Amino acid sequence: MPIYKRRRSALFLPASNARAIEKARTLPADVVILDLEDAVSPEQKALARDQAATAIRDGFPMEVAVRINPIHTIWGEADLALMEDVKPDLLVLPKVESIQNLPSVGIPLWAMIETPLGVVHSREIAEHGDVEALVMGTTDLVKALQARPLPGRENLMYALSQVVTHARAYGKYALDGVHLDFRNLQTLEEVCIQGKNLGFDGKTLIHPAQLEVANRIFSPSPEEIEWARRVIAAWQAKDPDQGVTVLDGMLIEELHAIEAERILELAT
Ligand SMILES: CC(C)(COP(=O)(O)OP(=O)(O)OC[C@H]1O[C@@H](n2cnc3c(N)ncnc32)[C@H](O)[C@@H]1OP(=O)(O)O)[C@@H](O)C(=O)NCCC(=O)NCCSC(=O)C[C@H](O)C(=O)O
Numbered sequence: 001m002p003i004y005k006r007r008r009s010a011l012f013l014p015a016s017n018a019r020a021i022e023k024a025r026t027l028p029a030d031v032v033i034l035d036l037e038d039a040v041s042p043e044q045k046a047l048a049r050d051q052a053a054t055a056i057r058d059g060f061p062m063e064v065a066v067r068i069n070p071i072h073t074i075w076g077e078a079d080l081a082l083m084e085d086v087k088p089d090l091l092v093l094p095k096v097e098s099i100q101n102l103p104s105v106g107i108p109l110w111a112m113i114e115t116p117l118g119v120v121h122s123r124e125i126a127e128h129g130d131v132e133a134l135v136m137g138t139t140d141l142v143k144a145l146q147a148r149p150l151p152g153r154e155n156l157m158y159a160l161s162q163v164v165t166h167a168r169a170y171g172k173y174a175l176d177g178v179h180l181d182f183r184n185l186q187t188l189e190e191v192c193i194q195g196k197n198l199g200f201d202g203k204t205l206i207h208p209a210q211l212e213v214a215n216r217i218f219s220p221s222p223e224e225i226e227w228a229r230r231v232i233a234a235w236q237a238k239d240p241d242q243g244v245t246v247l248d249g250m251l252i253e254e255l256h257a258i259e260a261e262r263i264l265e266l267a268t
């Protein structure tokens, strides 16, 4: 059976912020992303890179990722060289638009899809062997589309669905974009439910207050766990000569048993 890692919450923080790095170690995030890119000013890029390296060497109780600057920028090569040395669990690449310049450094890559060309090429990016996850960058994408931020994200449905579909087609994880209105937990919950309904494994976050909502919404609910237990029991009890069974008047096929196993694995 495949191993499903929890990827409900991935918390960004500027690696220039030493207090936030310390705080992150105490938080219930599935993944912490030390950012060297857009959350860090040009003046603090070197400090952020060094602090990220020290923090990774010191260790984290959860998976730790670093988002480096794009390779073509003046910081990109130095970011990549140091991360190749300190080896975070994951490397987050911003604004990925093709597989041409994906670095191969023995660290699983999370490719951010945040430009129209990235959306167009998300199939080949998902197919790439070093890519473990596609991550929506909805803030940059809205800007690049010359769209407007909408609370219900109707204008992003094509991109969100395309990215989840391509991630799933190649067995990769898919993470939803950040919710900028970080003190509004009601609207966060609404977009988390929307993201879960679309198929995302979890959400990228920018503030500790967002963790509880994302972890709760992207965990299997008590109803889903109960359904999964009953499906597995029904599947195990079915007539071995039949390829299907019935539970509560609903047809159950092997695909439901596989999905039930995934839910129970994520619930433990
Ligand atoms: C958004 C913030 C600037 C708000 O900061 P602040 O006003 O300081 O928040 P609080 O006072 O409420 O903080 C309370 C305590 O929590 C700690 N804290 C805050 N944020 C984080 C964090 N992200 N990780 C860890 N700890 C955090 C504070 O230090 C306080 O601790 P304590 O001293 O114990 O009280 C700030 O939250 C922030 O900088 N967030 C991250 C911003 C970021 O990383 N942005 C880049 C990624 S998102 C992106 O780039 C978009 C994407 O690419 C796209 O295109 O969509």
Ligand SMILES: [Mg+2]
Binding pocket: 038, 094, 114, 137, 139, 140
């Ligand atoms: Mg971005």
